[in-house]
Each structure stands twice: as structure tokens, then as C-alpha cells.
Amino acid sequence: MEIRQLQYFLVLCNELHFSEAAFKLGISQPTLSQQIRVLEDELGVPLFDRIGKKTFKTEAGNLLEHHAIQVIQQLENAKNAISDLTNLNTGHLRVAVLPSDLDYRLTSLLVDFHKEFPHTKVQVIPSIDILNKVLDNEVDIGVGLEIQLDHRLNCIPCYTETYSLYVNKEHALAEEDMIVAENLINIPIVMYPKGFYGRDLIDTWCTNQQISIDPIMETGSVTSLLQLVKEGIGATIQPSQLIDSFQSLDIRAISIKHSPTRKLEMFYRNDKYLSQSAQAFLKRMETFFASELM
Template sequence: MELRQLQYFLMLCNELHFSEAAFKLGISQPTLSQQIRVIEDEVGVPLFDRIGKKTVKTEAGAILERYALEVFRQLDNAKEAIADLTDLHAGNIRLAVLPSDLDYRLTPLLVDFHKEFPNTKVQVIPSIDILNKVLNNEVDIGVGLAMNPDSRLHQIHFYTETYSLYVHKDHELANRKIISPKDLIGIPLVMYPKGFYGRELIDTWCKEQELSIKTIMETGSATSLFQLVKEGIGATIQPSQLIDSFQSLGIRTIQIKGSPIRKLELFYRDNKYLSLAARTFMERLEMFFHHRTTGEKPN
């Protein structure tokens, strides 16, 4: 079985339509059909059922698809490992992160990393479906909320943070150092929309505290939320360390007693080869958040 044939097979698995798959491969439909028959003859069972105009994978087809994908993943790993031998710091790092505040906070890290690895392309992809992007090899590394242990992944916990209330400097609570959860009742809030991890965490915590919050405006941008707080539109509940990025806006941060806690982790496929640049990026990310927690200056 040749790699070219496996590529044809995987394209048909993806399209489940001989004409579409052949078009995307740049070959004729009879050629694709003939190559699929060659594979089926070799494995001894049908890989697809043709029902009228519909094409569906058989159980054998699904099994071969899983292993064929693994073949190409391992081939990519080999190419990356060999490229690492040249130590040119080239290549591409694809990073999926929680949208909103987390991708915003990575900017200083990205600047420093580029100075050390100027030939490495870094793609930061905000996503609420990080796990599947990692498992489907759409990205190399995921940065998100801590999950239960998963045998398919390497998981590295790197940061735990609390949440605080952020208010305009003239807000009636601006001089408070700490408030109770009940103090949040009735405060007009600007928040992330439902479906964002940060919002879901807050909503779950509110249910546990048996209180409801009042949102008057929602946006998916951390910068927009803090601009709204600056203009006195409302307060917001966000990770406590975010104030470092918005000190100049005349905003006060207030500790919430028993606040929500967010645990973050890095994760990548257990069979994924990580380049020198990717491994270094993960180390830098851990150090970056460690220094944010301790207040130390990175070396």
C-alpha cells in the first residue's frame, strides 16, 4: 500500500463523494475508484459502501482511516525531528488558546519569543474547542482550563488564578479592598457572552453561591470590557492578574471573598513530536505566568 493511495483514501473519507474527492486530488474519478479498489483488494474487505449516490465508510474503512491518519502524523513527526537537527529555529508553532483575556495576555511573551526565534512562525488561534483541535492535529499545543487526565495527551498544569471585581475609580465600591459574593447582587456588569469559558466559570460559581448577576453589555474582547469599565458603563469580573495590563485606565480591582478559581494547563498529543522551538515556547510560557504570579522579573 503506497502513501499516495492512502492520501486518496483519506480524501475520500473526508469528502464521502468520489467526484468531489477526485476533483480536490486533481485526478479523474475513474482513477480514484481504481485506486480504492486496489486498497480494498489488498485488505480483503470493502472500505466504502456505495448506496445510490451516497458513499459511506464501512467499519473496516473507519479502522483504516484511524491508522492512516496516524501514519501521516508520524511522518510529520519524522520530518520535524529531522528538521530540528539543522537547528535553524525555523518551522511553525500552532497554539490554540482560550479566547478573550488569555490570547491578549500572551502578547509580551510572543514579542520576546520572536526575538529569540525570528524564523519560527507562531500562530495563536483563539478557540472554545481546544481539545479537538489538538486531537485532530489542527494545532500543536493547547492552552486552556485544566481537564481530567486523558491518556491521549501530555498535560502540564502551569497556572492557578483567582478572579476579582473591576470597577471605575469613582464607583461606590472603589475604595473597598474585599467584598463578599452577595455584594455583587444588583451591580451592572459588562461580561463575556455565554459560551466563553470565562463566562461559564463565573455562571457556575454564581449558582454555587446561590446568586444571580446582572449583565448590561457583553463582548468577547478583554480590551473592550475594560474600556467599558473605564467609561463607567459597568463593572466586570475577570482574572485578578489582568489589572497589570490596564493600570492606566483609572480602574480599581477588588478582591472577592471565595472567588472563582481558574486552573490552566498546557496539553499536546502524547504521540506528537514537538520541535525545539515548540518545547522552548512551552517553557517560556510557564516561566511567563510564574513571574506574573510571584512578581519576579524574567531572566
């Protein structure tokens, strides 16, 4: 059994179509079929059922897929570890983060990280599907809301933060130190669209507080939301620490009693090799979030 054959097999598992898998691999369909037959002959069982024009994995195919993924991942880990040893501070780091507010706040961290690892290419990818991006190996590290325990992942808690009501300096509530949930009912609100983490969290909190809010305007950018606040279009509910990045807009963050909260954590696959630069990035993230709480 060769690594190349396992790679062919895994592509076919994903495509479940010989022609499309062969095209993706850059080989002919007869070549792919022949390599799959070699695997099946070696194992003594069929790996795929071919019914008409459709292809299905057999029980043996599902079992081999599970182990083949681990074999390919371990091989990739070995290559990355050796590359990390011989090419210190180089490589490619992919980090998925919550869109809008979190990716916006990481700029200072990225500047400092680049100074230490100038040859490491960093991609910060805003996403509302962070968990699957990590599990599917599309990114190396995810930074998002606390997730349920998963045996495939290592999780590092970052911190818990509250939310505040953001208003412009002329707003009737601008001088208040704290408000209660009921104060929000008749206030024009601008928010993220449904489906964004921040919006879904606020909607759930409102339900628990037995209130409802109906935003007069929705946008997926925190910058545009706070610009709308500055112009007096409405108020918004955002993470409390975000105000530090928008001091120049003359807006205020007012504490909310029993406010919405979110727990953030970093997570990555426990079967994936993390380069020295990736490990350094995780440590910097921990320090960054700890400083925001001070």
C-alpha cells in the same frame, strides 16, 4: 500499500463522497476509485459501501482509518524532525489560546520568543474550541482551561488563578479590599457573551453561590469591557492578574471572597513531534505563568 493510497483513503473517509474527495485531491474520480479498489484488493475486504449516491465506511474501513492516521502522523513527525535538525530555529508554530484575556497577556512572551527564534513563524489563535483544534491537528499547542484526562494528549499544568471585581476609581466599592458574592447582585455588570469560557465560568460560580447576575452590556473583547468599566457603565469580573495590563485605565481589581477560580494548562498530542522551538515555547509559557503568581 503506498503512502499515497492511504492519503487518498483518508480524504475519502473525511468526505464520504468520491467526486468531492477527488476534487479535493486534485485527481479524477476514476483515478480515486481505482486506487481505492487496489487497496481493497490488497486487503481482501471492502473499505466502503456504496449505497445509491451515498458512501459509508465499512468496519474494515474504520479500522484502517484508525491505523492510517497514525501512519501518516508518524511520517509527518519524521519529516518535521529532520527539518528541525537541518533548519534550526525555523518552522511554523501554531498555538490556540483562550480568547480576549489570555491572548492579550502573551505579548511580552511573544516578543522574547521572537528574539530567540526570529525565523519561526508563530500564530496565536484565540479559540473557544481549543481541545478539538489540538486533537484535529489544526494547532500544535493548546493553552486553556484544565481538561479531563485524555490518552491522546500530554498536559502540563500552568497555574490556578482567582477572579476579581473590576470597578472604576469612582465606584462606591472602589476602596474595598474584598467583597462577598452578595455584593454583586445589585451592581451593573458588563460581561462576555454566553459561550465564552470566562462567562460560563462566572455563571456556574454564581449558581453555586446562589446568586444571579444579568449583564447590562456584553462584548467579546476584554479591552472594550474594561473601557466600559473606566467610563462607569458597569463593573466586570475578570482574572485577577489581568489588572497588571491595564494600570493606565484608573480601574481597581477588588478581591472576591470564595472567588471564581480557573485552572490553566498547556496540552499537545502525544503522537506529534514537537520542534525545538515548540519545546522552548512550552518552557517559556511555564516560566511566564510562574512569574505571574509571584
